[in-house]
Amino acid sequence: MSSVEIAVEVLPHGLGLPLPAYATEGAAGMDAVAAVEGDFVLMPGARAAVPTGLRMAVPAGYEVQVRARSGLALNAGLIVPNGPGTIDSDYRGEVKVILANISDTPFTITRGMRIAQLLLAPVTRAAWRVAPLDDTARGAGGFGSTGRT
Ligand SMILES: O=c1ccn([C@H]2C[C@H](O)[C@@H](COP(=O)(O)OP(=O)(O)OP(=O)(O)O)O2)c(=O)[nH]1
Numbered sequence: 716m717s718s719v720e721i722a723v724e725v726l727p728h729g730l731g732l733p734l735p736a737y738a739t740e741g742a743a744g745m746d747a748v749a750a751v752e753g754d755f756v757l758m759p760g761a762r763a764a765v766p767t768g769l770r771m772a773v774p775a776g777y778e779v780q781v782r783a784r785s786g787l788a789l790n791a792g793l794i795v796p797n798g799p800g801t802i803d804s805d806y807r808g809e810v811k812v813i814l815a816n817i818s819d820t821p822f823t824i825t826r827g828m829r830i831a832q833l834l835l836a837p838v839t840r841a842a843w844r845v846a847p848l849d850d851t852a853r854g855a856g857g858f859g860s861t862g863r864t
């Protein structure tokens with residue numbers, strides 16, 4: 716399968732950690748690890764921007780999406796509240812993973828723990844054209860409007 720190169724820089728606190736990597740041949744996302752210095756405890760109801768130790772230059776025409784790992788979400792109630800997070804192609808700061816603990820148990824994030832997955836996705840830009848709209852059968856129906864008897 717073809718791949719797109721992303722220039723990446725490892726920050727001092729990320730040295731020694733693996734770059735985000737596909738766990739299997741068919742994986743859509745690369746698992747990214749926490750570049751925390753020691754153990755970091757995320758209390759119930761708390762959220763934090765967890766460092767990845769990485770800066771990257773996403774190619775123009777693409778974004779990197781930050782998504783939760785389903786195992787952490789199901790087993791530990793660890794969600795990405797802005798999921799999917801967006802890494803813009805012009806962002807040059809450290810990539811961080813926003814995590815929230817929606818369980819009732821503290822969760823300990825350790826250095827090198829796989830905390831989220833990064834997906835490279837193409838971006839299609841839109842341009843507005845202010846104009847009258849065509850009519851449709853749905854019209855303004857939404858939010859569960861279909862299938863009602
Ligand atoms: O999960 C995330 C989401 C964003 N970012 C970084 C990269 C992104 O390019 C930048 C801005 O993100 P976004 O546009 O989602 O946030 P904002 O609140 O709109 O901030 P800004 O005004 O800086 O765009 O923050 C991350 O590191 N992790």
Ligand SMILES: [Mg+2]
């Ligand atoms: Mg923004």
